[in-house]
Amino acid sequence: MPTDAALPHDVDRRSTSIDEAVAFYERVYDSPDINVGRAVPDGFSWRYRAVGDDEVTVGTSSVGANRWGTVGQGTGYVLAWATAPGLTLDSASRDPLQMQPGVPVMYPVGRDFAFEALPTTQHLIRFDSGFLESVAAARRATVPGPLTFTSTTDAAHLEHLRGLIRAAAPELLDPGTDRDRRAALNMLVAESVVDAYDAAPTVDVALFEGPATMRFAQEWMIANAHRPITGTDVVRAAGVKARALQATFQRHADTTPMAFLRQVRLHRVRAQLVAGDPTSTTVAATAGAWGFAHLGRFAAFYAESFGERPSETLRRVQRFG
Known part of the structure; x- marks a missing residue:
């Protein structure tokens, strides 16, 4: 074919x-x-x-x-x-x-x-x-x-x-x-x-502890975090109804599937910024490659998760390298 x-x-x-x-x-x-x-x-x-x-x-x-x-x-x-x-x-x-x-x-x-x-x-x-x-x-x-x-x-x-x-x-x-x-x-x-x-x-x-379906969903999102996946894709992969998967994540992790995916992607962006060259790596391009289309919202999520702006993470390479 x-x-x-x-x-x-x-x-x-x-x-x-x-x-x-x-x-x-x-x-x-x-x-x-x-x-x-x-x-x-x-x-x-x-x-x-x-x-x-x-x-x-x-x-x-x-x-x-x-x-x-x-x-x-x-x-x-x-x-x-x-x-x-x-x-x-x-x-x-x-x-x-x-x-x-x-x-x-x-x-x-x-x-x-x-x-x-x-x-x-x-x-x-x-x-x-x-x-x-x-x-x-x-x-x-x-x-x-x-x-x-x-x-x-x-x-x-x-x-x-x-x-x-x-x-x-x-x-x-x-x-x-x-x-x-x-x-x-x-x-x-x-x-x-x-x-x-x-x-x-x-x-x-x-990963968060929980039922097998929740673990599978987390592992699937990690393995496909580099792709433009949606909540519907996650539900289809897990083989359950959207409401059931949402309830499982709320009960066992006090979060949602897409919020978990966002955290995975935020950590991946951070890893690339830490390893990046400040003369050629940009926050916008790195964030965009991991599915963050709105730079302002991404920066807010990033600061909330890591206590610093993404640009500060990237500049640290230059300060201490």
């Missing part, structure tokens, strides 16, 4: 030009420092193929030469694995990571890092930060925030993750995959990554 609209990420680039490869990968990796050296004996070529939506993009990168440089911090989370030895992440650190063939690892997060690579092929899955953070929060029963990951995973989790990726990859790489099917696969892969690498939000706010 065809998708409802063209995917935002459908890229297939290749050539035999080193200059084109450098320029392209500097854009992909948000870096001014990508270098390509001696080519393989049968000549130089490169190819980059990536397909995905605003939640998950899967891709393959093949470069027929040694390369080194810096990968920029970017705005998402990346799971990657190489097909052969010779790819090192964080190569300038005291603890470089030698990627083993076929073993997925998470890229370092929240900072730039150096890399070195022999000619090889690398497979990547890039997760939108808000999407993966919401999935991790739902698994942890807390609100979304920037994630930390363990550097390794146990054999059982690794085998489950690799099996799931093998099964999902053909459909995720197919631009014609139905939107709903793609969303379901995105969620399955994201949940497996969260479990395998013990992804933990740095924001720790527990």
Whole structure:
């Protein structure tokens, strides 16, 4: 079945030009420092193929030469694995990571890092930060925030993750995959990554205790907080009548479902402002990305929740950074 609209990420680039490869990968990796050296004996070529939506993009990168440089911090989370030895992440650190063939690892997060690579092929899955953070929060029963990951995973989790990726990859790489099917696969892969690498939000706010329906509604709202969901969407997902869900939230948490969702989004905005660069991050854009259309009301909710204006949170990075 065809998708409802063209995917935002459908890229297939290749050539035999080193200059084109450098320029392209500097854009992909948000870096001014990508270098390509001696080519393989049968000549130089490169190819980059990536397909995905605003939640998950899967891709393959093949470069027929040694390369080194810096990968920029970017705005998402990346799971990657190489097909052969010779790819090192964080190569300038005291603890470089030698990627083993076929073993997925998470890229370092929240900072730039150096890399070195022999000619090889690398497979990547890039997760939108808000999407993966919401999935991790739902698994942890807390609100979304920037994630930390363990550097390794146990054999059982690794085998489950690799099996799931093998099964999902053909459909995720197919631009014609139905939107709903793609969303379901995105969620399955994201949940497996969260479990395998013990992804933990740095924001720790527990869910309200209550009946199973209420817990499900909270977890569903956390997992979908990055989407433009409504009260009707929450009720439909929970499978109960609106009046019953409202009464359950009032009885057990003295709040409403949409007020809970607003708090989740406020915490997520705060996490992004705390981590943001005051020279490029704006309160309006961050709030808008999390569904706050009216900046004045958002600022009032924010101040009531955190005791300061959102602009003060953002400026703190500059004062103490």
